[in-house]
Amino acid sequence: MGEGLRPEVERGSVRRITEVGEEILRRRCAPVTDAQFGTADLARLIDDMFATNHVAHGAGLAANQVDVDLRLFVWDMEDDWGVRHVGHIANPVLDEEPLAGRRLVEESEGCLSVPGPFKSLARADHAVVRGRDKDGRELVVEGRGYFARCLQHETDHLHGRLYLDRLGKRERRDALREMTELRDGVLARRAATAERIGK
Template sequence: MPRVFVQGSPADHYPRYAPEAGRGAVRRITEVGEEVLHRPCRDVTEFGPDLAALIDDMFLTMYAADGAGLAANQVGVGLRLFVYDCPDDEGVRHVGHVVNPVLEHSGAAGRRLIDDGEGCLSVPGVVMAVPRPDRAVVHGQDRDGRPLTVEGTGYFARCLAHETDHTYGHIYLDRLSKREKKDALRQMAAQRDEVIARRAAKATELSRP
């Protein structure tokens, strides 16, 4: 069985970090409460070097923060786009990006909901239990505007749903009760500085020639 899928297709070999990261620069990650995270993003309509450069930056920023996925509004850009480098529950690695993602909902009622831990780079240092379907199918485009479909199960399905939510201006805290959300924000306040310092150190390491 292939151990890596890139843009939804099996790959024989793949480096530790996606090649895009080698062309990118680390950007600041937005945090819960910032307006860009809480409003729907715009569809991408222009495909070209600017979009490619944004994707490169997003990959490097994601790796610097030890993330499994990152949406464009998490680097302050209100476009419907995310990148990912995420394992599924069988340990298969999935790497890629999706422009203008749409989460397929047909048959969702028959899917098993998994109540498992979920974090977000825009809510640093916090993991909360969030129910998500154990399978997700996302349709969208690649950086050149070509149509693509990415399917995932388990933890990768959670990643696909989580990142698609971001493009509509939703964060996972929106799926929690008021009490749970307050608890998450308390945890963030206690751990944020340590997490940000760790990210800065990793960014310096990854940015070295």
């Protein structure tokens, strides 16, 4: 096993990441039910998602990106100020801030399910999501800057939306073309990382 890995990554198994064009990425995910909270299956899925995200060098990962139809995502990333954020949330609801008070920031954004390209995209620089943790306890997560972008991006996934859907037609076409060119290299790097940490 690799050194310095988070316990979730140590425990988890790497799963295949779904890619743009697969149907599961296009539908609204099913909520995590009361019967699923606190179960070993849900805990294992979260560990697997952390391991998969780590190997893919991601900021966050939604359950439908590992082919599971559940309203759940994980994150492990540094924000603009170098603060590391690690966590998971089930059944997240994004607080919609009034348009008048919302500050949009345009920055580069990519997606593990669109391996390779990054495109400039405007998102709110502050986000709050409310949901539950794996044991069913209520959770409120607040993010600014890049962490806010991550929370919005992952919540989009659970509604069947990709960041590509927020781009203009030309940028979307360019991103898909770049993905065709870059995909094999990205997947090779993920496989090399998995091998290096014994996954």
